[in-house]
Amino acid sequence: MNAAILGIETSCDDTAVGIVADGVVLANRVASQIPLHARFGGVVPEVAARNHLLSILPAIEAALADAHLTPRDLGGIAVTHQPGLIGALLVGVQTARTLALCWNVPLVGVDHIQAHVWAAKLRWPGDAAVPLQVPFLALAVSGGHTSLYRVMGPGQMTLLGRTLDDAAGEAFDKFARLLGVPYPGGPNVDALAQSGDPTRFVLPRGMRGRSDLAMSFSGLKTAARLHMEALQAQGPLDETTVRDLCASFQQAVVAQLVHVTQRAAIQEGLQDVVLAGGVAANQGLRAGLAQMCAAQGLRFWPVPLAWCGDNGAMVAGLGAALLAAGQADDPHELDAVPTGLVKKRAG
Ligand code: KG4
Ligand code: ZN
Numbered sequence: 001m002n003a004a005i006l007g008i009e010t011s012c013d014d015t016a017v018g019i020v021a022d023g024v025v026l027a028n029r030v031a032s033q034i035p036l037h038a039r040f041g042g043v044v045p046e047v048a049a050r051n052h053l054l055s056i057l058p059a060i061e062a063a064l065a066d067a068h069l070t071p072r073d074l075g076g077i078a079v080t081h082q083p084g085l086i087g088a089l090l091v092g093v094q095t096a097r098t099l100a101l102c103w104n105v106p107l108v109g110v111d112h113i114q115a116h117v118w119a120a121k122l123r124w125p126g127d128a129a130v131p132l133q134v135p136f137l138a139l140a141v142s143g144g145h146t147s148l149y150r151v152m153g154p155g156q157m158t159l160l161g162r163t164l165d166d167a168a169g170e171a172f173d174k175f176a177r178l179l180g181v182p183y184p185g186g187p188n189v190d191a192l193a194q195s196g197d198p199t200r201f202v203l204p205r206g207m208r209g210r211s212d213l214a215m216s217f218s219g220l221k222t223a224a225r226l227h228m229e230a231l232q233a234q235g236p237l238d239e240t241t242v243r244d245l246c247a248s249f250q251q252a253v254v255a256q257l258v259h260v261t262q263r264a265a266i267q268e269g270l271q272d273v274v275l276a277g278g279v280a281a282n283q284g285l286r287a288g289l290a291q292m293c294a295a296q297g298l299r300f301w302p303v304p305l306a307w308c309g310d311n312g313a314m315v316a317g318l319g320a321a322l323l324a325a326g327q328a329d330d331p332h333e334l335d336a337v338p339t340g341l342v343k344k345r346a347g
Contacts, residue, residue: 003075004067005323006060006099007316010092011084011112012143013043015055017063018312019074020320024125026067028306028313031055038183042173049087056095063312071103076328078319081109083144083340093336106328108319111340112310113140113147114155116276118321119307119314132301136272139261139289141279143169143186146257148213148264151274154321160264161213168253169279171217175249178225179242189246190282196240196247201227203248206256213264215256224249254288262292274301281308 002022009016013034019027033051037043064070079096081089093109100107117138121130138149138157146169147162166174169186176185181192203223206216228245231237237245265273273293279285286302293300307314322328 002320002324004069004073005076005078005316005320006063006074007312007314007319008056008060008077008079008092008096009112009115009310009312009315010052010056010088011080012088012310013037013048014310015052015059016310016312017056017059018314018316019063019067019069020122020313020316023121023123023129023317025122025307025313026069026125027063028311029059029063029066030309030311031059034184041177041183043085045085045087048085049091052088052091056091060095060099071099074103074105076106076108076319076323078108078110078315078322079334080112080115080315081334082111082337084112084338086336086338089336089338093334097331097334100331106323107331107334108322108327109329109334110315110318110322111155113142113145113277113340114157115314115318116140116142116303117149117151117157117274118154118318119276119303119311120274120301122304122307122313122317130301132272132274135270136274136301137261137265137268137270138274138276139257140277141168141257141275141285142277143167143173145277146215146217148261150268150270154318154325155327160268161215161260163215163217165216165218166221168217168257169277171221171253172279174221175224178228179237179245181242181246186279187281189250190284192243192246193250193284196243196245198247198251200244201248203227203252205252205259208259213260213267215260217253217256220249220252250282250284254282254284257285258288258292261289262296265296265298272299272301274303276303276308278309281305
């Protein structure tokens with residue numbers, strides 16, 4: 001077995017640390033900050049950064065204890081260095097750089113979205129290796145991104161199409177906020193949608209007329225708001241109406257994502273479809289894509305629920321593959337890059 005890799009993720013509001021060896025997740029600690037941000041209805045960057053500082057070292061110690069390892073057993077450290085909130089990223093990056101120097105192990109910076117996608121290769125101890133092969137199609141859906149990629153290898157992805165406005169997770173969260181559903185909106189809307197009627201409200205399905213792989217969710221959000229306001233003008237919404245609105249909204253998001261993913265798979269001639277990112281936990285989306293893939297004869301690889309939301313195991317998993325390919329970074333130089341648009345390495 002190759003030496004275990006420690007993965008650190010602090011790009012947004014979760015302080016997460018994972019340990020992975022040969023794709024096997026040995027530890028996955030997530031110190032959630034949800035209660036701290038819930039009263040603001042969203043993530044406050046400065047609050048996130050300050051709490052990462054408090055949580056990061058205890059999370060690393062706890063992950064090492066869970067895996068029954070000491071720093072001497074580690075073969076490297078991986079850290080999310082892009083994209084994300086700058087103050088939040090900096091806590092992870094500075095911690096990883098310092099520990100890599102102190103423990104004398106290699107360091108690699110990873111891209112958050114690439115790590116989400118590569119999490120499709122992770123497995124639990126005792127499970128067989130995941131037989132997913134490149135190239136594959138990946139739909140990455142999170143709070144900040146909604147994109148389709150052709151994936152050729154660890155960290156090698158070509159963008160095929162993306163949302164022109166809101167990310168799917170952002171749309172869920174904004175819709176939830178309008179409806180008075182508590183933060184974090186996505187999982188709560190998903191839960192309410194389970195028992196709602198998705199046919200009660202007719203909502204737009206995005207960019208149906210286009211031939212490219214662009215997506216859009218802002219029109220859907222506006223249409224949902226107009227329905228909501230018309231109903232609210234008649235009095236407070238009853239529980240059934242809230243559930244039906246959630247189910248109708250979720251179905252419209254899912255219909256668009258499934259439609260564009262199907263087109264991408266056919267256009268690219270790819271047989272394997274990975275679903276990754278926080279919104280990959282959505283039950284409606286998992287079911288919709290599973291159904292489409294079965295109908296089209298495609299293989300479907302949803303990231304297991306445990307590794308959909310932000311986590312350290314996905315960072316360790318991609319980091320291990322990059323380190324194995326000889327792509328270490330200089331611990332004196334690795335930068336945090338909030339936009340993720342800047343290429344990590346020149347040349
Ligand atoms: O990947 P992630 O944990 O953080 C980012 O990188 O953004 O994704 C968080 C997003 C949030 O918008 C959250 O509401 C959404 O994922 N989300 C969901 C579900 N679980 C998380 N959206 C819909 N249904 C869910 N079950
Ligand atoms: Zn994420």
